[in-house]
Amino acid sequence: MTRSKFRFPETGPHAVAPWGVRKGYGDEHFLSDYRFQAPREDPELAEVFVYTPRMSYDPGETVEFHGSTTADTWTLQIYRDGHAPAMAHEAFDLPGTFTKTSETAYMDGCDWPVLHSWKIPEGQRPGFYRVVSTCMRKDGERFVQHHFFVVRPTPETRQGKILFMLATGTWTAYNDWGGANHYFGTWGPNGNEGSPHLSLHRPWTRGMLWLPKGAARIAQNRMPEMNDLPGYPSKEWGYSHGFGQYYAAAGWAQFDRHFAVWAERQGYGFDIITQTDLHLRPEILDDYTCLVTVGHDEYWSWDMRKTVEDFVERGGNFSRFGGNFLWQIRLEDDGARQVCWKTKAPKMDPVRDDPQQKHLLTASWESGGVSWPGASTVGVNGCHGMYGSWGGFAPRGSRGFTVYRPEHWAFEGTDLRYADVFGAEAGIFGYEVDGLNYTFERGLPYPVADPGVPEGIEILAMSPAVLFEYEHEGPGYRYYVRDSDLVGLAELAAEDTPVARRNYQYGSGMVTSMKRGRGEVLTAGSCEWIMGLTRRDPFTETITRNALDRFGGEA
Known part of the structure; x- marks a missing residue:
């Protein structure tokens, strides 16, 4: 029996605003034209947005969809996303209700009414469920919006010993829908700052949960030629196609989905949770032998880290294929x-x-106010890694990792040797990476015994990175981050700022391994590692399989 091919609800054109003309100025730049995602609230240009009160649910629970729409009717479709997507629920011709959005929805929530609800059937397969809301405009164009929720595993529906945790803390940090994220926005006395408080009761910015094939990534695909302008392809692509300014920085579509699709295709059984689940339900790890995180994995709570360290101490294992633990x-x-x-x-x-x-101060883990370096949990630190393969951040650097300890079990079956570089063709190194302060002895790298760095960490592979853009002068050059992150992190450090600046400015991305209690941690400290899976780099795939097979059982 042949299974019919799944038709994605997103198939077909999406609405485009009516043609218009405005003045343009020669000094315009994406930094001078910060655009956050928000509703038009114009009945002539119908749109629909929904959110859910929580990010995850158990089978048998009811998911309520709070929403607002300027359309008379709208449609909601829910499908389990992955290697073999499957429709779970559809509702057509739902009556539309409009509710005005608060100017502070980004931190206070939208407070919209419930427009639809769905009771998750008992026994529903756990995983990531994409919510597609659509409505038709008067000109016949279709407006499309995305949300999501996770169906958590139960003892009856559990799919294996691997638990895949989505980096939802980082997703939230970059979600600017309604006015702000943690970076930029309309918060503050002058209405031009990022907000320290972000609500989950709002939609997600366009591009974080769904992207068309070919969407630009932050890391550049090609090596720039001599004297090329600094490249920021995701900013340019996002503006051209109406996606959020930070669509490429975090989210299911750009990072986590790549692993989920690959792992399902490889035959691995795994379940999915959010970071909020880990924070509120630490016991959720008890039935698993391997925790996995991937992609841009920047924001964690104290309780999340403590839970993972306890899990590894008891004999659990942690595979982290991601970067920017900060x-x-x-x-x-x-x-x-x-x-x-x-x-x-x-x-x-x-x-x-x-x-x-005060130990819960929401600063960097390596700051003087927190002093709990990430290496304690993941074997690498954010402040000793950072950027590569884009803009003025080592744009012609290695797109892969150089091997230093090929005898380690992670490299079994790869045929890699000392000094080999793997993953460069697939661009697995960037856009943010994690590393350690290190030294070389007889051709091998070793971690420096800095405070908070556990003994016994092995550096298996690495490549250099930087925490500031080299601002070469050139015709028309315009830079993005410059040295702002270096300055900010140095000011937070326990050391004097000039010392910290020197300590942080040059970093690296590393593949590391460490034992902790009865368990083990393998980290490939790069956001772009997942592209080695999608682009079928055999070395990246084999190393990933080695970790999953060792920690969670073979596929």
Whole structure:
């Protein structure tokens, strides 16, 4: 019997705003024209947006879809996404209800009414469920919006010993829908700052949950020629196609989905949770032998880290195929609100002077106010890694990793040797990476015994990275990040700022391995590792399989 091919609800053209003309200026740039995602609220240009109160549910629970639409009727479709997507629920010709969106929805939530609900059937297969809301405009064009939720595993529906945790703390940090994310927005006395408080009760910015094939990534696909302009392809592509300015920085579509599709295609049985699940339900790890995270994995809470370290100590294993382990967050209101003051934390985070709470300061893990380097949990640190393969950040650097310890089990079956480079053709190194302060002895790299760095970490492979853009002068050059991140992280550090700046400016991305108690951690510290899976790089695939087979059982 031949199974009919799944037709994605997104198939077909999506609405485009009516043609218009405006003035353009020669000094315009994406940095001077910050655009956050928001509703038009114009009945002539119908649109629909929904969100759910939580990111994950158990079978048997009811998912409520809070929404607002300027259309008379709208459609909602839900499908389980992955290697073999399957429709789970459809509702057509739903009556439309419009509710005005608050100017502070990004931090206070939208507070829209429930427009539809769906009771998840008992026994529903766990996984990532994409929600597609659509409506028709008067000119016949179709507006499309995406949301998601996760169906958590139960003892009856569990699919294996591997638990894949989505990097939802980072997704939230970059979601600017309604006015702000943790980076830029309309918060602050002048209405031009990122917000330290972000609500989960709002939609997701366009591109974080769904992207068409061919969407640009932050890391550049090609090596720039001599004197080429600094390249920021995702900013250019996002503007051209109406996607959020940060669509490429985080999310299911750009990162986590690549692993899920690959792992299912390879035959691995795994379940999916969100970081909020880990924070609120630490016992969820008890029935698994391997935790996996991938992609851009930047924001964690104290409780999340403590739970993972305890899990590994007891004999669990952690495979981390991602980069940028950098910021502490707090979750409030049962996970509905994320807090991160970032570089403002030493002066503005309310817990900064509380003896019982100051360890929860929402600054970088390596800052003087927190002093719990990420290496304790994942074997690498964010501040000793950072950027590569885009803009002015080592744009002609290695797109792969150089091997230093080919005898390690991670490289079994790869035929890799000392000094070989793997993954460069697939571009697995970038756009943000994690590393350690290191030294070389007789041709081999070793971690420097910095505070908070556990003994016994093995550096298996690495490549250099930088925390500032080299601003070469050239015709028409315009830079993006420049040295702003280096300055901000250096000011948070325990050392004097000039010393910290020197310590952080040059970094690396590393593949590391470490034992912790009865368990083990393997980290490939690069956001783009997953592209080695999608682009079928045999070395990246084999190393990933070696970790999953060792930690979670063979596919």
